[in-house]
Amino acid sequence: MSELHHPNPMGTSKGQAVSSTGLRLSQCFDPIDELFSSFFEVHRVPGLVWGVVDQSGLLHVGSRGVPDPSRPDRLTEHHVFRIASMTKSFTAMCILLLRDRAKLSLDDPVQQWLPELKVRYRPHIEPSTLTIAQLLSMSSGLVEDDPWADRQLAMPESDFTALLATGIGLDLPPGSGFEYSNLGYAMLGLIAKRAAGHDLNVLAIEQILQPLQMHASTWNLQDVDATLLATGYRLNQGNWEIEALLDHGAFGAMGGLASSIKDLAQWVALHLGAWHQEPRLSVPWIKRSSLREMAQIHTAISRPNTTHPDLTAQGYGYGLTIAHHRLLGRIVGHSGGLPGYGSRMEWLTDYDIGLVTLANRTYTALSDVVRQGLTHLVETGLVGVTPLPVSEELRRVYEAIIATYQNPQNQAALREVALPSYFLDCDDDRRPPDFGTLRSTHGRLISTDPISAQGSLRGFWTMHCARGALTMHAMLGPGVPHKLQFLGVASEPTAPGNR
Known part of the structure; x- marks a missing residue:
């Protein structure tokens, strides 16, 4: 297959604004669609779908391309993609739910829950206690591991525990700095299972996905209606090739969830509502304080290749990335990338607005186009800072x-x-x-x-x-x-x- 065919090249579907914010935003949906359509053309993505969200939910959806060349139907907000590392926000919420129910403490040593774990300290690293909070905030000292971990999604739990028992080496002293670790989130998945008494995905489904009516979201792609599953592709020497689906396994907690724009809009709306006294969407047992805790910088990120003159701070929270921007205020979100898929969700807590986008090409880099979309909404004055109540x-x-x-x-x-x-x-x-x-x-x-x-x-x-x-x-x-x-x-x- 030399080129993926798009039966409807402009294939943009538009949703209906459903809130006062959406009515103000409706005049700028066309520029947002043009921005993502340009990305689609330049970056040769098989299929791309995006959504504008406020705390009431999905305001608008647009799409380009198709979920699969053998299915010439247009992409919609109902199509399901692997969301990869965006899964980490759900894993972090599960850990905080267990913390809020006194099933565990974030200060607990990891080895209290994973006694088989052997941490190998290099000569220059002084042995110290590795905690759950450090795994959550990417400050565990575990080495960055995207090239390796993305292929471990289907690892059986028995192999995973054997890996932990063989020994895990550290790159940095625990608590000394940021280093992105998928392995750390796989460990959190096993901790959650042992604290809850059942698998993390069961906990997430019962306590998060079902209450938010995220019925299309799943860790098991076999459960997805084949007509709604976006097929993942890679571009190999100019030719589109299907990426083999990775099964759910012990690394699912770091990146195994699949979801749709419609479902993810509910997740973003829940997080936006955490910054309001009377949120439009809430789950009784998910504390707004815990959602805000996820969106605080717990580990600072300071690297030359991630600096920007308008960013005053950036770091990792619990399952989420956070930046503070001179124009946009607090930016919260996460990217995802796996064989066959790329994703990005990002929202502005000060402006009550977010963007979510999903693509079915390996490691599609979507962060820049999402940030450009949010910047457009703010710069045009179509969204404003949500006023705080006056005491x-x-x-x-x-x-x-x-x-x-x-x-x-x-x-x-x-x-x-x-x-x-x-x-x-x-x-x-x-x-x-x-x-x-x-x-x-x-x-x-x-x-x-x-x-x-x-x-x-x-x-x-x-x-x-x-x-x-x-x-x-x-x-x-x-x-x-x-x-x-x-x-x-x-x-x-x-x-x-x-x-």
Whole structure:
């Protein structure tokens, strides 16, 4: 087979926006489709499907190509692909579920659960305890192993335990730095089985997949309707060749799950909802705090080939990669690559938006196109930062500052909401503002914007005056009752205003 035939070259299917976010986004679905269609053409991918997601679920789906040349039907959100290392987020959630039920502790030594494990310490590495948390966060010291581990998916458990008993060598001291280890996640799969009393995939199906109605997701490809399974390909000297399917085995916890765009949209929506007080999608026994714990940097990544001028931090959480970006805020996600498949999911917690894409070509590199799509959504202003709720304490400070500006001679309201230390901090850079001077410079108050909360105890707002504007940054103290500890003022005396 010299070239995969695409019976419908543009083959783009479009979903219907189902939320207020989706209605705003509907005007930019065409550019997103064009972006992924261009990727499809340039990178010669047999089939590509993508979806835009918010915390309510799948907003839009597009596709190019076909699942298999012998089946000329167009790819849809229902077609199933191996998602490879995106599986790690499900494995990590299973471990946290067991932790939340006191079945294990993240501080447990790995050998407490895998007593057959023999860790071989090289002469320059001091022996130390290897923990479950270190496996989760890719700080175990196990060597990066993609070229080897991707072919071990079907390894029987008996062979896996024999491998552990023979001995595992370390590349770095445990806890000393980031190193991506599929073996570590295979070990987590066996730990989960022993802590739960049944296989990891059973735990995931019962506690995650079924409650989220991810009915197409499975570790056993034999369970997938043949008409919905995307066949995996590799490009060999210009010719498309089918990649043999790897069976589920002991390494399934690191990359064996298969899923669809429709199902993965539910998973991303669950994670987005963890950053809201009232999520639209939730599972009672999956704690939002545990989902947010997965999205914290537990091991920093700092390598020249992964730096970017707009990234202020990047690292690995629990089964997820995390980056902090000057424009996009917190970026959470994971890539996947196995023989026959490539995948990427990524979401922005500050903007309540995500993108998921699946391809049926070996190791399709999808990270850049997904990031470009999210950047487009933010740069065009079609998604905005989800506002935080304003606490009652912050609102009282807000009202007191407004009252004090309007009548600088009466500071009773300010003294009621401020800590004693607020009035003592007289350094030039931290001196409390003189409201009399501010009022004489800027004139009467015309209007005040709502508070933009940055947390429960800090926020900012702008006051529009007759001769310019003032932006107030308030920070409350940690003690109860929470009172003002610092007020910063950004003055724009020449800004245009109503005179």
